[in-house]
Amino acid sequence: xxxxxxxxxxxxxxxxxxxxxTDPKALIPYNEEQRRNYHGEARVVARPATxxxxxxxxxxxxxAGVSVVPQGGNTGLVGGAVATGDQVLLSLDRMGAxxxxxxxxxxxxxxxxxxxxxxxxxxxxxxxxxxxxLGAEGSCRIGGNLATNAGGLNVLRYGxxxxxxxxLEVVLPDGRIWDGLRVLEKDxxxxxxxxxxxxxxxxxxxxxxxxxxxxxxxxxxxxxxxGLTDVRAVVPLLSRARAITGDEVSAFELMSRFAYGLxxxxxxGVRDVLDTPFPWYVLVELSTSRARANLDETLAILLxxxxxxxxxxxxxxxxSEAQRQMLWTLREGLPEAQKKEGAxxxxxxxxxxxxxxxxxxxxxxxxERLVPGIRPCPFxxxxxxxxxxxxxxxEAMGDRAFLDRREELNARIHDIVMDMNGTFSxxxxxxxxxxxxxxxxxxxxxxxxxxxxxRALDPANLMNPGVIV
Amino acid sequence: xxxxxxxxxxxxxxxxxxxxxTDPKALIPYNEEQRRNYHGEARVVARPATxxxxxxxxxxxxxAGVSVVPQGGNTGLVGGAVATGDQVLLSLDRMGAxxxxxxxxxxxxxxxxxxxxxxxxxxxxxxxxxxxxLGAEGSCRIGGNLATNAGGLNVLRYGxxxxxxxxLEVVLPDGRIWDGLRVLEKDxxxxxxxxxxxxxxxxxxxxxxxxxxxxxxxxxxxxxxxGLTDVRAVVPLLSRARAITGDEVSAFELMSRFAYGLxxxxxxGVRDVLDTPFPWYVLVELSTSRARANLDETLAILLxxxxxxxxxxxxxxxxSEAQRQMLWTLREGLPEAQKKEGAxxxxxxxxxxxxxxxxxxxxxxxxERLVPGIRPCPFxxxxxxxxxxxxxxxEAMGDRAFLDRREELNARIHDIVMDMNGTFSxxxxxxxxxxxxxxxxxxxxxxxxxxxxxRALDPANLMNPGVIV
Numbered sequence: 049x050x051x052x053x054x055x056x057x058x059x060x061x062x063x064x065x066x067x068x069x070t071d072p073k074a075l076i077p078y079n080e081e082q083r084r085n086y087h088g089e090a091r092v093v094a095r096p097a098t099x100x101x102x103x104x105x106x107x108x109x110x111x112a113g114v115s116v117v118p119q120g121g122n123t124g125l126v127g128g129a130v131a132t133g134d135q136v137l138l139s140l141d142r143m144g145a146x147x148x149x150x151x152x153x154x155x156x157x158x159x160x161x162x163x164x165x166x167x168x169x170x171x172x173x174x175x176x177x178x179x180x181x182l183g184a185e186g187s188c189r190i191g192g193n194l195a196t197n198a199g200g201l202n203v204l205r206y207g208x209x210x211x212x213x214x215x216l217e218v219v220l221p222d223g224r225i226w227d228g229l230r231v232l233e234k235d236x237x238x239x240x241x242x243x244x245x246x247x248x249x250x251x252x253x254x255x256x257x258x259x260x261x262x263x264x265x266x267x268x269x270x271x272x273x274x275g276l277t278d279v280r281a282v283v284p285l286l287s288r289a290r291a292i293t294g295d296e297v298s299a300f301e302l303m304s305r306f307a308y309g310l311x312x313x314x315x316x317g318v319r320d321v322l323d324t325p326f327p328w329y330v331l332v333e334l335s336t337s338r339a340r341a342n343l344d345e346t347l348a349i350l351l352x353x354x355x356x357x358x359x360x361x362x363x364x365x366x367x368s369e370a371q372r373q374m375l376w377t378l379r380e381g382l383p384e385a386q387k388k389e390g391a392x393x394x395x396x397x398x399x400x401x402x403x404x405x406x407x408x409x410x411x412x413x414x415x416e417r418l419v420p421g422i423r424p425c426p427f428x429x430x431x432x433x434x435x436x437x438x439x440x441x442x443e444a445m446g447d448r449a450f451l452d453r454r455e456e457l458n459a460r461i462h463d464i465v466m467d468m469n470g471t472f473s474x475x476x477x478x479x480x481x482x483x484x485x486x487x488x489x490x491x492x493x494x495x496x497x498x499x500x501x502x503r504a505l506d507p508a509n510l511m512n513p514g515v516i517v
Numbered sequence: 518x519x520x521x522x523x524x525x526x527x528x529x530x531x532x533x534x535x536x537x538x539t540d541p542k543a544l545i546p547y548n549e550e551q552r553r554n555y556h557g558e559a560r561v562v563a564r565p566a567t568x569x570x571x572x573x574x575x576x577x578x579x580x581a582g583v584s585v586v587p588q589g590g591n592t593g594l595v596g597g598a599v600a601t602g603d604q605v606l607l608s609l610d611r612m613g614a615x616x617x618x619x620x621x622x623x624x625x626x627x628x629x630x631x632x633x634x635x636x637x638x639x640x641x642x643x644x645x646x647x648x649x650x651l652g653a654e655g656s657c658r659i660g661g662n663l664a665t666n667a668g669g670l671n672v673l674r675y676g677x678x679x680x681x682x683x684x685l686e687v688v689l690p691d692g693r694i695w696d697g698l699r700v701l702e703k704d705x706x707x708x709x710x711x712x713x714x715x716x717x718x719x720x721x722x723x724x725x726x727x728x729x730x731x732x733x734x735x736x737x738x739x740x741x742x743x744g745l746t747d748v749r750a751v752v753p754l755l756s757r758a759r760a761i762t763g764d765e766v767s768a769f770e771l772m773s774r775f776a777y778g779l780x781x782x783x784x785x786g787v788r789d790v791l792d793t794p795f796p797w798y799v800l801v802e803l804s805t806s807r808a809r810a811n812l813d814e815t816l817a818i819l820l821x822x823x824x825x826x827x828x829x830x831x832x833x834x835x836x837s838e839a840q841r842q843m844l845w846t847l848r849e850g851l852p853e854a855q856k857k858e859g860a861x862x863x864x865x866x867x868x869x870x871x872x873x874x875x876x877x878x879x880x881x882x883x884x885e886r887l888v889p890g891i892r893p894c895p896f897x898x899x900x901x902x903x904x905x906x907x908x909x910x911x912e913a914m915g916d917r918a919f920l921d922r923r924e925e926l927n928a929r930i931h932d933i934v935m936d937m938n939g940t941f942s943x944x945x946x947x948x949x950x951x952x953x954x955x956x957x958x959x960x961x962x963x964x965x966x967x968x969x970x971x972r973a974l975d976p977a978n979l980m981n982p983g984v985i986v
Binding site: 151203337429448490503 | 556587596619620621622623624646665666668672673676677679680688693694695696697699700701702703705706707708709710712713715716721726732733736752753756759760761762763764766795805806807808809810812814815818819867868869871878901902903938940941942943944945946947951955957958959960963964967970972973974983986
């Protein structure tokens with residue numbers, strides 16, 4: 049239903065001049081999606097400053113039969129926060145406060161619009177760690193991180209956003225507020241409502257507040273780059289690393305020779321730290337807050353064990369913070385380095401950790417068969433089973449011609465992944481981009497359950513319609 | 518609706534003679550609840566041997582309009598698996614297999630009826646740890662552990678059952694099977710259905726299979742008993758212990774002087790290991806699988822820090838496995854020791870960790886006011902905020918007279934707990950025992966959400982009706 053002026057007036061009366069944007073220029077940042085796959089057409093952006101205002105917006109829209117699209121930092125990659133001209137875009141960008149912090153109890157409570165880097169900073173200043181960390185952390189907002197169950201760099205050690213959340217405050221599709229701001233690790237009193245909203249991508253309600261877990265701040269870190277001659281070694285290597293280090297592995301990142309080479313070639317200050325080339329590399333990092341931790345020794349034991357059992361063929365340990373930074377610049381600069389080689393097609397896939405080698409052995413020849421000369425650039429968080437299976441165009445092929453093969457390559461890779469009990473969306477979510485895949489790959493029972501939940505909680509289909517189901 | 522012979526015949530045809538029990542003697546173990554708070558009256562017990570048979574039972578009962586009560590090991594404490602004579606009790610006790618184990622990938626998949634100790638043993642034999650551990654582990658079944666989100670001894674380090682589960686297979690209230698046997702840590706493809714069934718106490722479906730996480734098996738353990746002069750020290754002590762040990766604290770158990778004294782007095786082979794009495798004691802244990810871990814040193818640093826900052830006044834480190842066992846015999850024998858002092862009234866409560874001292878300062882005078890001479894015996898998992906706030910009758914009072922005060926004491930303690938943003942059921946669940954408390958303490962919005970979910974997934978109210986909502 050179109051937005052009538054009466055609704056705009058009512059929203060303005062509720063939110064005040066700063067709380068309602070209708071000027072086309074002011075709307076641009078809310079309508080531009082990061083990867084430009086989607087263009088929003090919202091003509092009305094509501095910016096509540098409190099949970100009560102947020103609830104009032106939802107109620108007013110509901111009475112007018114207008115649907116609401118919640119938006120956090122607008123850093124999503126699957127079109128989950130994109131509104132049409134007939135919808136009200138509800139931004140959390142005026143609800144960015146830290147509500148309280150309890151360092152001794154390892155807890156922090158924040159508004160849904162709190163920027164992730166602010167959560168991290170408040171924790172750090174209190175001597176604590178909030179471990180969620182991802183590329184967009186300077187602008188993404190915690191409500192969005194929870195709504196999409198964000199992953200990022202520390203999932204291996206601390207789990208995704210879901211694992212870090214103890215309680216939620218949610219504005220429901222009918223405009224009521226659910227106060228689920230619990231602080232407890234153990235609380236068995238009914239259905240896990242919190243988990244229903246986490247990962248629902250704003251389609252079941254709007255996360256306006258959260259209680260989060262904190263951890264001891266790390267005080268020691270050691271980092272090494274390992275060269276592998278066989279990708280099959282990656283599974284036993286991680287397996288032994290977990291046991292030998294007592295689960296103090298905080299990063300375990302795989303890179304193919306091609307990916308590593310791109311980094312060395314294109315990234316400033318990055319050089320190859322191993323004497324000979326290897327088909328595969330693993331960046332491994334251990335960290336702890338333990339007093340008088342001797343992580344150097346632990347790492348040495350791990351590497352020695354890995355050499356002796358033939359899992360790695362070479363390794364370089366970072367001997368200074370500068371060396372450590374170089375290894376991370378290489379790993380984190382891969383998307384940028386890849387850009388220099390022309391168009392690429394990206395996949396946010398996951399397979400069971402033990403099956404990563406089998407997946408690569410199956411997928412790599414398959415993409416070469418489909419597009420001869422294609423340059424696969426796989427890297428990613430092996431510890432989570434989450435690979436960025438990125439494909440760079442053949443040297444002799446144009447960008448456009450290569451991108452025209454996207455659908456075909458996507459379909460084939462997703463087929464392989466799903467055949468191995470994997471996922472076509474490890475961390476980015478479904479949004480509007482992958483609803484077709486969801487319906488295709490998930491069983492009728494599963495789709496039915498999801499649709500039943502959506503209908504039960506949002507019978508009028510006014511909360512971020514078109515997302516997920 | 519009563520069970521007609523046609524349904525019994527159909528179930529018998531489906532399940533065979535071993536799969537259907539109607540002989541009153543054979544039914545006794547299924548109808549007896551551990552604490553004898555409830556007496557089941559089931560006249561029909563269905564024991565499917567496969568997921569397909571389990572689904573068939575649900576469908577047959579549904580067609581007959583008969584409700585189903587799922588039962589795992591029948592070790593629950595809140596009447597969640599108790600059937601009336603008009604219901605079919607569905608036991609998972611013939612579905613006890615381990616389906617597969619992947620030690621390198623740290624995963625195990627099991628039937629819903631697999632006994633917890635069997636999961637632990639299979640993991641251990643593969644050099645891995647399945648950390649869920651609780652008193653009933655020799656007879657409770659993993660489907661029940663997941664349906665009730667069981668807690669136990671290792672929640673501080675590894676979280677409750679929910680945290681250990683990656684995927685589920687569930688027979689839905691309509692008799693269909695949801696195959697959600699995922700193996701991935703990261704998978705953002707729609708609503709978190711798994712979490713809806715975990716903790717639903719069998720009221721939304723029957724858990725027939727699960728994929729679980731494994732961990733490195735611990736190889737070093739150190740244990741100490743600390744004497745505290747002030748219970749307020751317990752929060753900073755835990756806080757520092759987490760940081761100093763790098764989160765290698767695997768137990769942090771508080772005991773009052775009265776509780777500790779009962780253990781020393783009544784338990785075989787247990788003696789006081791500290792020279793003078795203290796009002797409060799903490800049993801702390803560190804453990805790790807780390808190679809060449811020097812936990813003795815870490816523990817020494819922790820205890821020295823705690824002495825220097827005045828948090829503890831004395832400590833005894835277990836110097837042998839026998840000494841360690843004695844400390845655990847004391848802690849785990851407390852319920853038994855308590856029995857020797859007459860009737861007691863128990864509470865499975867939780868409060869935010871930081872507020873445990875405030876809770877005790879408020880609740881202890883209150884129960885003394887209500888029942889002068891009452892002997893509170895608080896102990897429990899401080900790290901989780903979960904206290905067993907057990908109350909022993911006054912020496913001069915009869916058991917019966919004391920137990921008559923149960924409702925009154927419960928109500929007062931639950932009021933205090935809920936006022937502190939705590940929980941009246943930290944780990945046992947709601948079942949049939951605490952539905953009144955749930956409706957009383959949870960907001961109308963929350964109750965409404967739970968009832969909406971129940972109605973949506975089980976519109977005919979045939980799956981464990983009367984539990985939770």
